[in-house]
Amino acid sequence: MKDTHVRFRVGVVGVGVIGAAVTESLLTGPQADAIDVALSPRSTELTAQLSERFETAHACASNQEVVDRSDVVIVAVRPEHVLEVCRPLAFREEQVVVSLAAGWPASTLAPLVTPAVSVCQLIPLPMIRLHSGPIVLQPRVEVVERLFRGCGRLVALEEESDVITLSCASASMSTFFALQARIVEWVTSQGVGIDSAKEYVQELFVGLAHEMTAIPADDLAGVVRAHETPGGLNEQVREALDAMGAFDVVARQLDLMRRERLQHT
Ligand SMILES: NC(=O)c1ccc[n+]([C@@H]2O[C@H](COP(=O)([O-])OP(=O)(O)OC[C@H]3O[C@@H](n4cnc5c(N)ncnc54)[C@H](OP(=O)(O)O)[C@@H]3O)[C@@H](O)[C@H]2O)c1
Known part of the structure; x- marks a missing residue:
């Protein structure tokens, strides 16, 4: 069912394999008409492909521009780059920050993205592109649940350590x-x-x-x-x-x- 009440402003920092798959899933999924995506620079080929294909995907000049244009910021760089990528960025208190990086659960990322208070970890798999497969979410954040509705099967977890267990199962x-x-x-x-x-x-x-x-x-x-x-x-x-x-x-x-x-x- 389409969510007609809200326009989602989503930022993707790190448009690699999974950042691109998530963007494609969101912009072809049931909420697509209500989503704008700001894409980080680098990975120029994928970013160019996405912004050419989707009118609502916009390639930004810097990671800070991505953060500034977004209400939900998805951090999709490799785990070893999360610190250097997030440390210089200025987040806002009302922003939701979503970690895709393995080993970066909400509690580890939260101090890096203050004053943003709503932080979670999301583990999609490449088949999210086809609106299929499990999407682990921990902890539950309502706007993220609404955003990803129909992009796969959301599996919301209570415990951070359970994310590791399911990641291993993948x-x-x-x-x-x-x-x-x-x-x-x-x-x-x-x-x-x-x-x-x-x-x-x-x-x-x-x-x-x-x-x-x-x-x-x-x-x-x-x-x-x-x-x-x-x-x-x-x-x-x-x-x-x-x-x-x-x-x-x-x-x-x-x-x-x-x-x-x-x-x-
Ligand atoms: N692949 C999966 O199935 C999967 C599933 C769930 C979660 N994850 C997690 O998602 C993250 C990304 O994985 P991936 O497989 O998508 O890796 P990837 O293909 O290497 O993508 C990482 C992207 O981050 C970009 N990047 C690096 N430094 C950056 C910076 N300073 N500013 C902006 N972008 C920067 C890279 O750009 P360049 O190409 O220009 O270096 C690259 O496009 C990892 O933390 C992984 O744990 C992956």
Whole structure:
């Protein structure tokens, strides 16, 4: 549903991969007609593409101009650049500052962006461009929730440490694609054309993802059983992976990553 009451003035400082994806999502999403985006300099190619494509995206001459033109400032530079980028900027008390940077939760960023009092961390993923995927928000800030409504599935968290846990879980993305690529490769090696192989595997995984949305959170083991006949093909593959510890490796890696990230906060 469109929010017709408010015009959102959004600034993006750091228009790289995710800054550009967020801008595209906002300006093609359900609130697009009510959003103006001020884009920081640097990353000139992406900024030029966005301001050419969207009338409401404006390339600014400085990061301070971005802040001055915005009510919601999205900080989307790499974690190691957040300090040098934010320290010289003059924020306003009523501004909302949104950190996209890993390792920069609201409590860490807040002292850098005073007098702005409303600070949060948002973790979108690249599929936000397609208005899809989870968008972690911590803490809940009402205007940010309204701004990103329809750009993906907002997951609002109470605890800062939970953001780290879910960020680690997102490290499964390339494994997901590697698994699909390996299956497509095997199918084509058996003589099926690449287009049919890709289409089949993609639709299989899309269908499974849809099924997942309908499964209660306390029945994930049940759904594994529901998708394998005792002694059947699915059971064979899953048990072989289980026996070699493949699923445990995933859990161990996520655990390791989370401990490392917590040590650096
Ligand atoms: N990629 C993801 O999927 C993802 C998801 C969630 C969160 N994040 C977080 O988002 C942040 C950005 O990640 P990314 O993958 O988008 O990195 P990226 O592609 O390297 O983008 C960072 C951008 O910041 C720009 N930049 C650097 N210094 C700047 C300055 N002083 N003023 C203005 N812009 C400056 C860079 O410009 P130049 O190209 O000119 O150097 C670059 O375009 C990271 O903190 C990351 O933790 C990323």
